Amino acid sequence: MTFIMLGGYMGNVLRVDLSLGRISKEPLSEEMARKYVGTMGLGGRVLYDEVPPWVEPFDPANRLIFSTGPVTGSMTQTAGRHTVITKSPMTGYFGDASCGGYWGAELKFAGYDQVIVQGKATKPVYIWINDGAAEIRDASAYWGMDARETDRALCRDLGDKAVQVSCIGPAGENLVRYAAIMHDDAGRAAGRCGVGAVMGFMKLKAIAVRGHKRVPVANPDALREAILKVTSYYKESPQVQGLHAGGTPGYFAVGWSIGDSMSYNWQNENFKEFSQEKISWPGGYDLILAKTATCYTCLIACRRIANSGPDGPRKIEQGAEGVEYETLTFFGPSCGVDDVYTINKANDLCNLYGMDTISTASTIAFAMESFEKGLIDSKDTDGLALRFGNGDAVVEMVGKIARREGFGSLLAEGSRRAARTIGRGSEDFAMQVKGLEIAAHDPRAFQAGGGPHYATTVTGGRHTEGISLAFENFGAVSEPLGCPQPWDKAKSDPLQMVLVTKLFEDWVCMLNSMGYCYFSTEGRYGGKDDELNHISAYNAVTGLQMSVQDSLLVGERILNLRKAFNMRHGCTRSEDTLPKRLLTESNKRAGGAVVNLSQSLPEMYRLRGWDPATSKPTRAKLHELGLDDVAQDLWG
């Protein structure tokens, strides 16, 4: 029985308490759905309300929230996403990880918008959700299995190949802080913020889902019309077509040319030259590319499917998930590795163990620099010569991290904690913000917007929270968001880019919360009707009448809610900064730039309505966003 009057929602939340073994179905609040939309918004409000500041990430009072958006599972484009929300073991603050594939849509078909998991089982369990019914089951037989094996074993044991599995591998079981939650035959990850480690702490191996319901659509005719517009736009857009052709690895050559893609733990040429041709696409990458694939209802089809590679220690399963841009850059040049088979292998191992490739590879690159500088030696690394370019060491270290063996156990804590242990100046080149390793987009290549963005991003070093990279370098348009025009990197006032960033960030919060993929539209493609089409589809699904400007306000509300969570949980203004390297060492490929925050950070606080002394959202701003109760929490 559904009480919610908005289309797009199934109206039900599944709550599972693993400590007491209790499971219950709760109605979704329509008021909350209107205010916080879905995914990180709706789930974020649950996290804000249910997890007080004293709760630690590894804590039975933490929550692990699997949250869809209203368009998830509908027939519009890129509607297969869900987000996992928790207090992050990487940062200690708000954590979320978005995931593609098919699991989110399947959860809707099973009748639920959200699954809220709390507590901690004493023995391994999994949750089986089958067309509304749900139960906690023993998972002892699956504990220790890698993510792909788990996915297949559950489909087999549940007797239905169409079952969608969300699960952890050994890394999550072993509380590797940046463990991921894997989906879709270990191909799609809710990768960042350590959501898989929280799942492992809870002793929750998997959530298997199967359903046959349909997502209710308020206005099917309008939806059809919106879908037609989006798909025709996709067919015309050179950016979408580029993504279709090359996937995310196709960006690598571009990123390299503008200094956005880094080498040698962000030292770049300051350490050594790197030949990027051997791994870029088209080029060396073709050796490990078998074909392409797609997520639920997506014409972009940016997924790459891998070749196994030649026989030997680098061989992987033919048809496994291919290497993405971030993985390529970090396991490649940032570790000094130019062998695509090594990168292919490291990527596959991360998927099997269930680990975020960004944090894994970036932490290894950090350790390599520590080794090269003599801060650690082979006695510390269990005999491994952890030098840049040593592909064998990279592959071995991935396994040691996942199993928490020897030196791997220290790296399993992430670069911030590893640097705290290694000391002796290594913190200056631990490339993280708020404890989360920065993604493979160097803010020195778009410092006007990227600097204040990375410094203030609620979840740390993310690239999917609204970076201004494309706008800043290629002058994308994004008229519907109200971005200042025109922009000329050489001539325009760089502070303009702070406003662009702020608008992108708000938009991305809304985009994610509706249930869309980041690639669906983030203001980066520059199409005039781009955002409008997505809002149209959202309106058609839900029956609402939102404008793009309305949606920006909702996005801003969600961003500020997450920011307020951080402030309540001990985050301070001093966390709004970047690693020293980015502030002081120039990036030659990006024109010798460093990031200068002296003006852009205060400007971001001003635009955001955040108190310049403490970075807390002001009472006035929170009131404007309808967050008076949050203001009460922050200001009394």
Next chain:
Amino acid sequence: MTFIMLGGYMGNVLRVDLSLGRISKEPLSEEMARKYVGTMGLGGRVLYDEVPPWVEPFDPANRLIFSTGPVTGSMTQTAGRHTVITKSPMTGYFGDASCGGYWGAELKFAGYDQVIVQGKATKPVYIWINDGAAEIRDASAYWGMDARETDRALCRDLGDKAVQVSCIGPAGENLVRYAAIMHDDAGRAAGRCGVGAVMGFMKLKAIAVRGHKRVPVANPDALREAILKVTSYYKESPQVQGLHAGGTPGYFAVGWSIGDSMSYNWQNENFKEFSQEKISWPGGYDLILAKTATCYTCLIACRRIANSGPDGPRKIEQGAEGVEYETLTFFGPSCGVDDVYTINKANDLCNLYGMDTISTASTIAFAMESFEKGLIDSKDTDGLALRFGNGDAVVEMVGKIARREGFGSLLAEGSRRAARTIGRGSEDFAMQVKGLEIAAHDPRAFQAGGGPHYATTVTGGRHTEGISLAFENFGAVSEPLGCPQPWDKAKSDPLQMVLVTKLFEDWVCMLNSMGYCYFSTEGRYGGKDDELNHISAYNAVTGLQMSVQDSLLVGERILNLRKAFNMRHGCTRSEDTLPKRLLTESNKRAGGAVVNLSQSLPEMYRLRGWDPATSKPTRAKLHELGLDDVAQDLWG
């Protein structure tokens, strides 16, 4: 080689990094020793400096600091103590646990004032400190052993019965949040704040110590004189002699008579009458009392040594450590148990498993009330009828907690987290402050001082941070501290008691930091020269010329340093409160009192120089205390 010019210090700090397997000797800073004295002060400054807010309690970047004071190991009275300091897994804030016995003195004899442990071993280890030399050794053979077995096995394997062992039992290994660190044949505990859980997280089973050095004394003649004064005072003091005769259990009958000792999870007669005679001393307690014992250089000799009890499931080893007052009250009336053998058994199990008896028993009592109220049932408790008075269930639950079996795993998280899981109003009777269970002194029996004390105590529900209990009820004098005189509970202004509490708290910080036992003098005995004698001995040992008023300033500095740690680590004014029960349900045996914080809490902030809106120490107060660098951290 010692560079420190003050007597009392060995001049060396042992630093052990378990992640990298590194061990080093560092000189103790004389400046720090003068400013922060020892134990929680000197160790507290290390914690403050080395553990930033983003570090979690279970984190390789946390620290576990074993810290002595300057009088520790000297020949003055009660000089056997050390304190373990860490970021607490119970509270998430500053944590410390003081311990008697002989370990602290032995560490000094081995040449060290402090041991700082950091990192996390991948396999169980112990640290062996032998007359200056120190090494990390494999502890696989001891992992899983109980604390007594560990202590004896290490003495045996190291071939020296005089080796002093600090170790964890299975509770610490299993990360029971309130695991203790045991010493002295599992007889003396660094019990509170979960220090043993941090040790277990680090995979550190034990620190074994042996030494033959002497603690340097600046002025031996003056020390002899001071010792003579202290010992003659001890012989004359009726309070000290009472403690000698009855130990802490001797207080139970008194505590009961004034409503200080609670029953049925602090419900007292509101739930049911309890017959206290069967367990008090003299009385029923005599059945489990074999003899008395002492810690290093202590004439008080408050330790009780237990009888085994009759054959059967309650039998324990003859001569094991006896039941203390806190343990007696919580496993006794607070769990509704009036059988001394059950209490004796539960106490012994806690010592063997290595668990804080206060948090263990109080959390069980909380669960019993939840059971009686129908918030949980026998399906949740693995079939146990967890009703008040069910001694079998208490004993079984102690083991289940330590082993983290079934429902025991939830209770292993402490009452705050258990209540968060059980919900439905149970948080109102989870008897904790800041996550730490309140000791067995009911602030409703001394609400004028006890209310603001417990509400603001840095480490949560402690009874050893300077409670005004004796002063408030029996009008102790404490002239040297400057307490307002005279005090008449019936007639005096209750706000006077806030000042008394503040002075006691400052004094106790200094007393602890010098290395004295809390029972040595805490202003509660009322002897005129009491505090003076202890400062005289401290001056004689160190060569300093401190007055009692000087020492109060140092104590206040240490208290504010710990408070500042909390504020940096996310603690807010809203944590300065008490469980709802104490604010709203009257205690009949204490004259029907409830705690009223409306005036006393603001008064405490005023006296302390803490900002009334946020509870942060003001810049002016921190400046007065020589903590300008801390002010910079808190206020920018």
